[in-house]
Amino acid sequence: MRDMLLEMARVSFAYPDGSAGLRDCSLAIRRGSRNALIGANGSGKTTLFLHTNGLLRPSQGELRYAGQAVNYSRHGLRDLRSKVGLVFQNPDRQLFSASVREDVSFGPLNQGLSEQEAAHRVDAALNAVGMEGLAHKPVQNLSFGQKKRVCIAGVLAMAPELLVLDEPMAGLDPAMQTELLAVLERLHASGMTILLATHDIEFAYRWADDIHLMKDGACVTSFPSAELANHADILAAARLSLPPVIALQQVLTASGALPELPPIRSSEDLLAHLEQPVAKRSSAHGR
Amino acid sequence: MLIEQCVYANRWRAVTPAAKGLLALGALVAAFIVASRPAVGLLLAVLVATVPVVGAGVRAGHYARIAWPPLSFLLIGGLSMLVAVDLQQGSINLHLQSQHEVFVVVARSCGALAALLLLVTTTPLTDLIALLRRMKTPELLLDIMVLCYRVLFVFSESVHDMQTAQAARLGYADARRSLHSLGSLAANLLAQVWQRSRGLHQAALARNNDGPLRFLAPTFAQAGRHTAFAAIAALALVAASLWLRSGV
Numbered sequence: 001m002r003d004m005l006l007e008m009a010r011v012s013f014a015y016p017d018g019s020a021g022l023r024d025c026s027l028a029i030r031r032g033s034r035n036a037l038i039g040a041n042g043s044g045k046t047t048l049f050l051h052t053n054g055l056l057r058p059s060q061g062e063l064r065y066a067g068q069a070v071n072y073s074r075h076g077l078r079d080l081r082s083k084v085g086l087v088f089q090n091p092d093r094q095l096f097s098a099s100v101r102e103d104v105s106f107g108p109l110n111q112g113l114s115e116q117e118a119a120h121r122v123d124a125a126l127n128a129v130g131m132e133g134l135a136h137k138p139v140q141n142l143s144f145g146q147k148k149r150v151c152i153a154g155v156l157a158m159a160p161e162l163l164v165l166d167e168p169m170a171g172l173d174p175a176m177q178t179e180l181l182a183v184l185e186r187l188h189a190s191g192m193t194i195l196l197a198t199h200d201i202e203f204a205y206r207w208a209d210d211i212h213l214m215k216d217g218a219c220v221t222s223f224p225s226a227e228l229a230n231h232a233d234i235l236a237a238a239r240l241s242l243p244p245v246i247a248l249q250q251v252l253t254a255s256g257a258l259p260e261l262p263p264i265r266s267s268e269d270l271l272a273h274l275e276q277p278v279a280k281r282s283s284a285h286g287r
Numbered sequence: 288m289l290i291e292q293c294v295y296a297n298r299w300r301a302v303t304p305a306a307k308g309l310l311a312l313g314a315l316v317a318a319f320i321v322a323s324r325p326a327v328g329l330l331l332a333v334l335v336a337t338v339p340v341v342g343a344g345v346r347a348g349h350y351a352r353i354a355w356p357p358l359s360f361l362l363i364g365g366l367s368m369l370v371a372v373d374l375q376q377g378s379i380n381l382h383l384q385s386q387h388e389v390f391v392v393v394a395r396s397c398g399a400l401a402a403l404l405l406l407v408t409t410t411p412l413t414d415l416i417a418l419l420r421r422m423k424t425p426e427l428l429l430d431i432m433v434l435c436y437r438v439l440f441v442f443s444e445s446v447h448d449m450q451t452a453q454a455a456r457l458g459y460a461d462a463r464r465s466l467h468s469l470g471s472l473a474a475n476l477l478a479q480v481w482q483r484s485r486g487l488h489q490a491a492l493a494r495n496n497d498g499p500l501r502f503l504a505p506t507f508a509q510a511g512r513h514t515a516f517a518a519i520a521a522l523a524l525v526a527a528s529l530w531l532r533s534g535v
Contacts, residue, residue, distance in 0.1 A: 053493050078495055086493045092441045093486040094493075097433060097502055099413040105503030107494040118503055136505070138295060138411065140440035158494065 004067065005031040005162055005193050006052060006084070008219070011061035013047060021047035024061070025219040027212055029162065034188055035195040036204035036225075039214030040239060045166070045197040046089070048214065052164050052195070053086040082111055085160030089167045091147035100126070100142070100150050101135045107158040118157075125157035129183050145176035152183065163187060165196040169203065181207070201228075201235070202243040206266040213238060226263045245270055289349055293408045299343040303507035304406075304414040305421075306517035310338075311406035313521020317528035318398020325387070327531050328394030335401035343409045350408060357400055365393040412436050417504045426499035433500055438483065445479055446472065 006029040013022040022044050029035055039045050050056040051063060054070060054077045063070045070080055085107075088094045097103040104125055108118035126132045129149040139147065148168065155163065168184075169177050184207075188194055198204055204211050205228050213220040213231075215238045223231060229246045245267050252258040257274070264270045294300070299307060314335045322328035336354070339345040368389045371380045406415075416432050449472050453459065458468035491500070507513070 050489070055489055055492055074497070078497075081493060081495045088486075088490060088493075090486075092444075093483065094490045096437060096487070096491070096500060097413065098437050098440070099411075099502075099505070101505065102413060102417075102502035106496070106501065109501040109503065110495040110497070115503060122503060138291070138413070139437070140291075141295070154494065 003031040004028050005065070006195075007064040008048070008051065008058075009062045009064065011051065011058040011063060013051065013056055013059050020217045021056070022051070022058070022219075023217040025214075025217070026061075027219045027222060029193060029195055030210065031161075032188075032191060032193055033209040034184075034207060035193075035210045035212060036208035037195060037197045037212045037214060038199070038201060038204055038238075038240065039197070040199075043214040043238075044217040045214055047217070048219075049086060049164050049166050049195075049197065052162070053084050054080045055086070078111075082158055083160055084162045084164060085155035085158055087148075087151050087155050087163070087165040087168065089170060091144070091151045094151045094154065095139050095147060098139050100131065100137050100139060103139065103150060104135075104154045104157050107154055111158060121157040121159065122153075125153040128156055128186065129153045130179070145172050145179070148172065148176075148180070149183070156187070160192070162193045162195065165194070167197050167199070169198060169200065201240055202245070202266075205243045205245070213240075225265065229263065289353055290407060293339075293345045293349050293353070294411045297339070297343040297345050297409050299339075299409045300411075301507060302409075302513050303510035304410045304418040305510065306513035307406055307410050308415075308418060309514060309517040309521050311402045313517075313524045314338075314402035314405060315399055316521075317524040318395055318402055320525065321528035321531050322391050322395035322398060323532055325390035325394040328391070328398055331528065332394065332397035332401040335398065335405055339405050339408045345408045350404070353408060354400065354404055358397070361393065361396050361400065365389055368392070414505060417502075420504065430500045433502075434487070438480075438487075441483065442476065442480070446476060449475060 008025055008027045011022055011025045012020075014020050025044070025048065027048070037045050037048065047056065051058060054063075054072065057072055065080060065083065070076065095103050096106055101122060104122045105118050108121045109115075113121065122135075123132070126135050129152050131146065131149050131153055134142065134146065139150065142150065148171075152163075152165070152168075165184075168180060172180060184194060184196075205225055208225045210222060211225050211228060212222045213234060220238065221231065221234055228235075229242060229250075232242050235242060245264060248267075248270060249258065249261070249264050252270075252274070253260060261273070264273060314331075317331060318328065318335075321331050336350070340347050340350050369381060369386065372378075412432075413436075416429055416436075419432075420429055453468045453472065457464065459465045
């Protein structure tokens with residue numbers, strides 16, 4: 001049986017103004033997996049994320065964490081928010097203090113940790129995102145990418161099991177995206193479960209273990225990334241197209257330039273396969 | 288923002304705010320004591336003003352620009368106390384009999400200003416808030432200070448962006464347009480303040496906050512030594528000012 005960390009069972013939510021945020025949404029996040037949530041603007045990704053952390057409560061349906069229904073009492077929410085760390089899209093929305101170190105200490109101190117333990121967590125979190133050298137910088141003097149990393153550190157310092165990031169790549173240049181990806185890879189390697197929202201289907205295909213698709217507040221489908229090619233029609237309905245690397249692999253396989261291989265997930269991997277001597281290709285495996 | 292540049296770039300950045308606060312307090316008390324001799328009071332103000340420039344390495348030009356607005360306000364205030372304008376008779380009279388009192392007030396204010404600037408130009412507000420927290424200032428006040436200080440930068444950036452966007456579309460082409468643009472900027476900002484406050488509340492909840500905003504206090508190396516040194520300097524200043532006053 002798969003070890004599910006977070007499950008949403010037929011969750012619906014309507015905002016006070018009557019607009020639907022989520023409609024009958026079911027979704028499951030496996031422990032230790034990398035998850036990409038894909039959907040157009042206004043499809044309900046942020047609303048779903050606010051549910052994962054207990055900031056919003058379902059009007060209908062149920063949220064389960066580690067198999068247990070979420071308890072919305074003060075104590076229950078405290079527990080959930082210590083385990084599910086939420087990084088907002090806009091860093092200026094999340095950063096409270098004008099000092100990096102102070103802001104990162106905010107979560108651990110709220111958890112009731114001692115100052116000594118909190119200081120230890122802050123150092124470790126700043127280290128994890130490569131910001132240890134800027135710990136005493138004023139937040140207002142940081143670049144957008146650095147602020148984003150401080151936000152992630154602020155959540156990491158709470159030692160969550162599930163890290164939820166709302167469009168972490170938005171507004172970052174390619175170099176900063178690569179750096180952030182390296183941070184996420186290190187966190188995943190350390191056993192953390194990651195759920196992030198993105199518009200970039202190529203990135204989702206390359207990085208994620210599981211892809212979840214949202215449209216108009218509904219969780220349309222979830223599947224392992226490797227099976228993305230089988231869901232072209234659902235993607236098209238959500239006005240998304242398959243990553244070009246899928247079509248390229250199909251054409252190259254049909255023309256005999258590549259042997260039958262498991263799905264190749266990125267242009268770089270495809271190129272690496274093509275550059276291998278012909279004899280080796282058939283024995284090689286795609287990611 | 289000039290103050291921000293000074294506080295993060297000066298040599299006393301790593302000195303405990305307690306030491307700087309103590310020194311400023313000493314200078315403030317001395318300014319009050321010695322101002323009965325205005326010339327000595329002004330001399331003390333100048334001396335205290337040189338401390339951040341010479342001691343902490345705050346650039347003299349920056350210091351002058353920071354000090355200028357309150358100083359000019361103070362001088363205008365002093366002049367208005369010296370001079371009385373009689374509109375009915377159309378005459379301007381000099382209150383020479385209260386000249387000494389005016390000089391005392393001006394010297395005292397200059398001394399107090401220099402003492403405050405000593406602290407303000409060398410100490411980041413986050414350090415000052417941490418110091419106030421240690422001094423058991425009510426949490427509510429501290430929370431308001433923390434949030435105000437943080438959102439000051441968020442909103443100044445917003446205002447700058449909106450103003451640039453308006454200017455790019457000729458929003459400030461003439462006086463009428465400018466007034467209209469300024470009005471819509473203020474309205475827009477109000478809506479943003481409302482949204483941001485809700486956003487910050489949610490972000491606080493997301494990180495398990497359910498009461499006062501708690502942060503790790505910054506630590507300072509050699510805090511004890513610096514504080515002791517500042518205490519001695521502050522006491523010396525007060526003692527010197529007492530001695531100078533008794534010499535009237």
